[in-house]
Amino acid sequence: MITTLHHRGPDGYGFHVGQGVGLAHARLSIIDLATGDQPIHNERKSVWTVFNGEIFNYVELRAELQKQGHVFYTQSDTEVIVHLYDRYGDRFVEHLNGQFAIALWDAEAGRLLLARDRAGIRPLFHTSARGRIWFGSEIKSLLAVLPECAALDVQGLVETFTFWGPADPDSVFRGVRSLPPGHLLAIERDGTQTLTRYWDWSFPAQGASPPPFASIEDATVELRSLLVDAVRLQLRADVPVGAYLSGGLDSSGIVALVRGFTETPVRTFSIAFEDAEFDESEHQQAMVRHLRTEHTTLRCSRRDIGEAFPTLIRHTEAPVLRTAPAPLMLLSRAVKAAGYKVVLTGEGADEVFGGYDIFKEAKIRRFWARQPGSKWRSHLLGRLYGYLRHSPVGSPALAQAFFGQGLEHLQRPIFAHVPRWATSQRALAFLSPELRASIGPWDPLEFYERRLPADAMSWSPLARDQYVEAKSLMAAYLLSAQGDRVAMANSVEGRFPFLDHRLIEFANRLPPQWKIRGLREKHILRCALDGLLPADIIERTKQPYRAPDAQSFFTGTEPLDFVADLMSADRLRAAGYFDAAAVGRLFDKCRAGRATGFADNQAFVGILSTMLLDETFIRRPSHQ
Amino acid sequence: MSSNASQIRAGIRSYILENLLFTSNGAELADDASLLDRGIVDSTGVLEIVLYLEEHFAIKVKDSDMLPENFDSVDNMVRFVERTRAAQ
Numbered sequence: 001m002i003t004t005l006h007h008r009g010p011d012g013y014g015f016h017v018g019q020g021v022g023l024a025h026a027r028l029s030i031i032d033l034a035t036g037d038q039p040i041h042n043e044r045k046s047v048w049t050v051f052n053g054e055i056f057n058y059v060e061l062r063a064e065l066q067k068q069g070h071v072f073y074t075q076s077d078t079e080v081i082v083h084l085y086d087r088y089g090d091r092f093v094e095h096l097n098g099q100f101a102i103a104l105w106d107a108e109a110g111r112l113l114l115a116r117d118r119a120g121i122r123p124l125f126h127t128s129a130r131g132r133i134w135f136g137s138e139i140k141s142l143l144a145v146l147p148e149c150a151a152l153d154v155q156g157l158v159e160t161f162t163f164w165g166p167a168d169p170d171s172v173f174r175g176v177r178s179l180p181p182g183h184l185l186a187i188e189r190d191g192t193q194t195l196t197r198y199w200d201w202s203f204p205a206q207g208a209s210p211p212p213f214a215s216i217e218d219a220t221v222e223l224r225s226l227l228v229d230a231v232r233l234q235l236r237a238d239v240p241v242g243a244y245l246s247g248g249l250d251s252s253g254i255v256a257l258v259r260g261f262t263e264t265p266v267r268t269f270s271i272a273f274e275d276a277e278f279d280e281s282e283h284q285q286a287m288v289r290h291l292r293t294e295h296t297t298l299r300c301s302r303r304d305i306g307e308a309f310p311t312l313i314r315h316t317e318a319p320v321l322r323t324a325p326a327p328l329m330l331l332s333r334a335v336k337a338a339g340y341k342v343v344l345t346g347e348g349a350d351e352v353f354g355g356y357d358i359f360k361e362a363k364i365r366r367f368w369a370r371q372p373g374s375k376w377r378s379h380l381l382g383r384l385y386g387y388l389r390h391s392p393v394g395s396p397a398l399a400q401a402f403f404g405q406g407l408e409h410l411q412r413p414i415f416a417h418v419p420r421w422a423t424s425q426r427a428l429a430f431l432s433p434e435l436r437a438s439i440g441p442w443d444p445l446e447f448y449e450r451r452l453p454a455d456a457m458s459w460s461p462l463a464r465d466q467y468v469e470a471k472s473l474m475a476a477y478l479l480s481a482q483g484d485r486v487a488m489a490n491s492v493e494g495r496f497p498f499l500d501h502r503l504i505e506f507a508n509r510l511p512p513q514w515k516i517r518g519l520r521e522k523h524i525l526r527c528a529l530d531g532l533l534p535a536d537i538i539e540r541t542k543q544p545y546r547a548p549d550a551q552s553f554f555t556g557t558e559p560l561d562f563v564a565d566l567m568s569a570d571r572l573r574a575a576g577y578f579d580a581a582a583v584g585r586l587f588d589k590c591r592a593g594r595a596t597g598f599a600d601n602q603a604f605v606g607i608l609s610t611m612l613l614d615e616t617f618i619r620r621p622s623h624q
Numbered sequence: 625m626s627s628n629a630s631q632i633r634a635g636i637r638s639y640i641l642e643n644l645l646f647t648s649n650g651a652e653l654a655d656d657a658s659l660l661d662r663g664i665v666d667s668t669g670v671l672e673i674v675l676y677l678e679e680h681f682a683i684k685v686k687d688s689d690m691l692p693e694n695f696d697s698v699d700n701m702v703r704f705v706e707r708t709r710a711a712q
Binding site: 422423425426429430581582583585586589594596597598599 | 646648663669
């Protein structure tokens with residue numbers, strides 16, 4: 001099992017076999033290079049752990065535990081886990097500030113604990129088979145010993161073709177479950193399993209209590225202080241630390257905080273696209289000059305993306321609806337080639353501080369829904385999506401008709417996500433009739449509403465939108481396909497200071513208008529970074545990171561070889577997931593360059609990636 | 625290209641079936657069905673339709689004509705093409 005995870009930990013393997021348990025670990029050495037090998041145990045060797053990730057506050061935890069009499073035998077962050085468990089039992093996890101997937105074995109109690117970080121940064125999968133529990137950081141480690149799981153799960157596929165990633169605990173493999181973020185799974189000696197949520201995104205009821213700060217100025221001071229501390233903690237490493245620089249506010253802010261408040265030298269990395277529509281290199285270069293960092297730019301062509309795609313899907317272990325993860329995988333390769341194992345990124349700021357267009361779009365649609373006949377209210381939609389060549393708001397009247405759909409869902413907690421999910425779900429029309437019949441009636445709106453906290457309707461509308469976004473797109477797709485998986489593909493660890501849980505909890509308590517002021521997104525974050533960044537970066541409207549989609553798989557009208565093969569009618573029919581005739585028409589449309597909208601591109605990339613998944617893990621498995 | 629209403633209708637139906645519904649089954653497209661309400665097109669899908677109408681029926685769609693009521697169903701598109709050709 002463990003050798004399938006070599007890319008996550010190329011620096012060595014470690015094992016512990018006890019009565020009833022086997023733990024294995026592949027190490028990526030970042031902290032305590034000399035003595036930090038895992039598994040790690042407590043003083044009496046009664047508690048053992050293997051974990052993937054980082055405990056950023058281990059220095060403080062260690063000092064506190066030593067004061068309480070605990071004796072450490074390494075300098076690693078891992079060791080605080082076993083001592084915290086000794087002291088606090090299952091609540092040990094509440095003391096951790098970090099990104100982690102932990103397996104902990106309590107030999108005396110004969111119980112296994114699996115724990116995952118609050119935001120869902122590090123993956124952790126498990127399944128029950130042959131009278132045992134099996135777990136691993138990636139699904140391929142399970143498939144290595146459980147070939148019966150090497151089949152695609154229809155429900156997981158449908159969720160991915162709707163929410164962009166499977167809704168935990170589902171995965172796209174049969175019987176394989178993802179431990180949800182912020183959860184702890186205890187497996188007792190008798191096999192009893194208890195899943196406990198120890199943390200969740202939570203927001204105050206609207207109007208229930210006064211704002212936690214007298215003014216936005218006071219909150220900004222506190223935010224700056226928290227940002228500095230989050231960056232300071234996440235710079236902890238015994239290897240040099242790099243950073244991604246997209247040219248936007250978030251990653252620029254992280255690098256500026258490193259430069260302004262620490263002595264740590266930082267090397268920066270960015271992606272430039274040959275396609276001007278996606279390229280942000282002008283802004284990246286401006287930031288490099290401002291921050292005076294040693295910088296590497298990876299230039300990425302459509303062909304680079306297309307050719308990297310099969311490797312990408314081997315790492316994502318799920319279909320993707322966009323190619324955007326592929327350049328990030330190529331970027332982490334450049335990071336590794338430069339001798340770096342760790343990068344800080346700006347991921348998370350949009351979810352925490354309300355940065356995405358979907359939040360502004362929902363704000364306008366809610367405002368509009370109060371007077372559906374109003375033309376000028378809906379014209380505000382024209383302020384969004386200016387970065388798109390084929391903007392959905394290119395024609396105001398048509399945009400009104402499109403975004404006006406679903407206004408009847410105004411009172412529902414998933415209101416903001418109705419248009420996006422409707423667009424993504426158009427890909428389901430390509431499923432084979434047999435597969436569609438096996439799904440039966442499935443309403444994604446009701447499905448997601450059942451997952452929301454009981455008090456969600458008492459929160460502000462923005463808070464509800466943030467919650468759904470953090471749970472669906474961020475945890476299931478961004479932190480996985482665009483985060484952990486594409487960094488770890490090249491043995492690189494991504495770190496996300498904006499997802500420090502103290503920052504999330506701080507931001508969640510703020511009034512919504514401090515996050516989105518009018519239509520100015522991330523208002524308070526801009527205030528907190530004021531003075532650290534050039535004014536044009538501070539004021540720059542968010543441009544989401546995107547890459548060329550269906551066009552990446554064709555040279556002119558010629559498909560790449562693997563694309564021609566996998567999208568052929570014979571292969572599609574043999575796999576059985578899709579309607580070969582319908583996909584053939586979509587293929588022709590993409591080949592002719594006539595697929596300009598999101599829906600067609602998402603469907604094409606989703607279908608191709610599903611076929612690759614089938615090819616990689618089911619038809620020609622290399623993991624066994 | 626010169627064509628009467630039935631040819632216009634056939635052309636539009638064929639285009640939508642082939643390029644937006646990805647099927648050859650004509651029963652899946654009612655001429656009076658709202659393409660937006662049925663989720664067949666989003667606003668970029670309507671832009672594709674406009675491009676098709678301009679290229680195949682030699683008409684020019686003005687910005688002021690970019691209204692859902694002109695493009696939301698096969699019936700509406702046929703009427704729009706006929707009206708526009710008569711005016712040009």
